[in-house]
Amino acid sequence: MSSLCASLPLYNRRHTTWFTGATTTREQYKDNNMNVVVLNGHPNLAQSVANRTILADLAEQTNWTVNHVADFDGNIEAEQAQLLNADVIVVQFPLYWSTYPAVLKKWVDDVFTYGFAFGPEGSKIKGKKVIFSVTAGATEASYSTEGFNFLPFEHYQIAYEHPFRAAEVNIVDTVITFEMNATPEEGGDEANTLALAHRHAERVMAAVSQFTEVHA
Numbered sequence: 001m002s003s004l005c006a007s008l009p010l011y012n013r014r015h016t017t018w019f020t021g022a023t024t025t026r027e028q029y030k031d032n033n034m035n036v037v038v039l040n041g042h043p044n045l046a047q048s049v050a051n052r053t054i055l056a057d058l059a060e061q062t063n064w065t066v067n068h069v070a071d072f073d074g075n076i077e078a079e080q081a082q083l084l085n086a087d088v089i090v091v092q093f094p095l096y097w098s099t100y101p102a103v104l105k106k107w108v109d110d111v112f113t114y115g116f117a118f119g120p121e122g123s124k125i126k127g128k129k130v131i132f133s134v135t136a137g138a139t140e141a142s143y144s145t146e147g148f149n150f151l152p153f154e155h156y157q158i159a160y161e162h163p164f165r166a167a168e169v170n171i172v173d174t175v176i177t178f179e180m181n182a183t184p185e186e187g188g189d190e191a192n193t194l195a196l197a198h199r200h201a202e203r204v205m206a207a208v209s210q211f212t213e214v215h216a
Contacts, residue, residue, distance in 0.1 A: 034087040034088060034208075034211065035065070035085055035086050035087045035088075036064040036065070036086065036087065036088045036089075036090065037064070037065050037066075037067060037082055037085075037086040037088070037089050037090070038055070038058060038064050038066045038067065038089075038090040038092055039067050039089065039090065039091045039092065039093075039104070040055060040066055040069060040070075040092050040093075041069055041091065041092060041093030041094075041100050041101055041103060041104030041107075042070070042092070042093060042094055042101065042103075043070050043101050043102070044070070045068075048094070049180075049190060049193050049194065049197070050094065050135045050180040050196070050197045050200075051092065051093070051094055051197075053193075053194055053197035053198065053201070054092065054133070054197050054200055054204070055092065057197075057198060057201035057202075058201055058204065058205070061201075061205060062205060064090070064208075065082070067079070067082060069104055070103045072103075072106075072107050072110070074110075076110055076111055076113065079110075079111045080111060080113075080124075083125050083128065084124060084125065086128065087129065087211070088128075088129045088130075088131065088208055088211055089129065089130045089131070089169070090130075090131045090132075090133055090204060090208065091130060091131070091132050091133065091164075092133040092204075093133075093135075094134075094136070094137075094180075095135065095136045095137070095156075098143075098149055098151075098156040099156060099159060099160050100160050108163050112163050112166075112167055117163070117166065117167035118166050118167060123166075123167045123168040123169075125167055125168075125169055126167070126168035126169070127168065127170050128169045128170065129169070129170050130164055130170065130171050130172065131172060131173045131174070131175065131204065131207055131208065132160075132161070132171070132173070132174040132176075133174075133175045133176075133200070133204050134174065134175065134176040134177075135176075135177055135180045135197075135200065136176060136177065136178045136179075136180060137179070137180055137181035143156070153176070157174065172207075172211070173207045175200065175203045175204050175207060177196050177197075177199070179192070179193075179196065180193050180196050180197065180200075181193060
């Protein structure tokens with residue numbers, strides 16, 4: 001297991017913080033009256049190790065609602081209503097070329113409409129708490145001016161956050177894990193990816209639990 005797994009960083013907008021939340025039991029994750037909606041931005045979980053594992057852990061240990069955006073049927077009003085009713089929105093996705101997958105981009109394009117997410121009367125989801133939950137196959141060091149990805153992660157973060165910031169949501173945390181590569185042909189390690197995914201899910205639940213305690 002890499003040292004990154006032992007101390008998982010939370011990127012919070014333009015600076016890095018480290019989350020060391022209090023221990024929460026599985027019962028506490030389920031026994032709350034908050035409406036937590038997870039937007040799953042992975043295009044095909046059958047081909048995933050990291051995101052499939054994270055979502056399976058969340059399903060087992062919480063009563064959160066998961067919206068698989070790849071299955072979006074075009075009912076924009078239903079999607080918007082789900083966001084309006086949410087207390088916390090978790091945006092879960094793998095980094096594809098340093099941004100979110102096309103299915104999540106299209107979902108945002110379709111759902112964040114004029115008059116709902118922006119416009120002269122502002123955003124109807126203004127102030128909604130949002131946590132980004134991100135998996136990356138590359139190393140943290142590759143996100144630098146000298147690395148494979150050319151820029152620090154924060155630069156890409158600003159880009160994918162843009163529509164959410166335009167909608168005036170409250171981005172309260174970003175949980176990201178690097179080196180989540182399970183493909184041996186690409187230098188990956190499935191066992192390590194599984195371990196990182198379980199830890200990542202725990203971090204997401206702990207991050208949300210902060211607001212559960214406040215809400216209660």
